[in-house]
Amino acid sequence: AQSVAQPEDQVNVAEGNPLTVKCTYSVSGNPYLFWYVQYPNRGLQFLLKYITGDNLVKGSYGFEAEFNKSQTSFHLKKPSALVSDSALYFCAVSQRDQTGANNLFFGTGTRLTVIP
Amino acid sequence: DTEVTQTPKHLVMGMTNKKSLKCEQHMGHRAMYWYKQKAKKPPELMFVYSYEKLSINESVPSRFSPECPNSSLLNLHLHALQPEDSALYLCASSQAGNEQFFGPGTRLTVL
Numbered sequence: 001a002q003s004v005a006q007p008e009d010q011v012n013v014a015e016g017n018p019l020t021v022k023c024t025y026s027v028s029g030n031p032y033l034f035w036y037v038q039y040p041n042r043g044l045q046f047l048l049k050y051i052t053g054d055n056l057v058k059g060s061y062g063f064e065a066e067f068n069k070s071q072t073s074f075h076l077k078k079p080s081a082l083v084s085d086s087a088l089y090f091c092a093v094s095q096r097d098q099t100g101a102n103n104l105f106f107g108t109g110t111r112l113t114v115i116p
Numbered sequence: 117d118t119e120v121t122q123t124p125k126h127l128v129m130g131m132t133n134k135k136s137l138k139c140e141q142h143m144g145h146r147a148m149y150w151y152k153q154k155a156k157k158p159p160e161l162m163f164v165y166s167y168e169k170l171s172i173n174e175s176v177p178s179r180f181s182p183e184c185p186n187s188s189l190l191n192l193h194l195h196a197l198q199p200e201d202s203a204l205y206l207c208a209s210s211q212a213g214n215e216q217f218f219g220p221g222t223r224l225t226v227l
Contacts, residue, residue, distance in 0.1 A: 034215055036218075041204075041221075041223065042220055042221070043120075043122075043206055043218035043219050043220045043221050044159070044206070044208075044218040045218070046215045046216070046217065046218075049214075049215050088156075090158055090159075096212070102147065102210050102212065102214065102215075102216065103149075103161060103164060103172065104159075104161070104216060105161075106158035106159055107158065108157070108158055109156070109157070109158055
């Protein structure tokens with residue numbers, strides 16, 4: 001069974017400071033891991049993914065994530081937070097079914113607030 | 117075109133109405149998905165279509181009926197819904213093994 005956990009419901013950070021949004025996962029086999037962001041009353045926007053390769057993955061809007069197999073973590077990071085980064089962030093793990101569709105299982109989400 | 121479109125943006129319906137949600141993508145993706153999202157919660161998978169065939173139905177009540185007329189279109193037919201079905205309904209598409217692209221959603225209110 002696949003699952004992800006986001007231990008923090010809320011993260012507050014001052015503008016210009018580095019931010020981290022935490023995610024841990026539990027999968028059987030090799031994990032496919034994703035980060036999505038959701039702004040109010042909007043759909044989800046893809047930020048980045050880890051499939052294989054380098055443990056540090058770079059994505060959209062200056063975000064990056066570090067895959068740590070020993071700690072089963074995939075934390076989202078950004079060196080300098082912007083007020084416009086304030087949103088709801090979801091970590092997800094995927095399980096590919098026999099048809100090739102990529103079914104996502106989401107964490108509970110972390111609300112990031114960047115304080116001016 | 118790297119967009120998933122959904123119509124309508126908002127829908128208000130009574131419990132006896134029949135309505136449909138529509139989703140369209142022109143990225144050549146062969147997997148399409150319906151999710152339901154309640155406020156401040158993660159999206160919950162409802163249905164998955166792969167190569168225009170229903171591959172997953174996550175025990176969704178029969179008052180929700182999906183349809184995939186062709187590889188670019190996905191519909192969700194609604195009938196006799198309950199107030200607790202009010203939510204944001206999200207459509208997504210993907211190429212096998214890759215990230216899903218989400219539409220902006222339809223905000224559904226059932227009175």
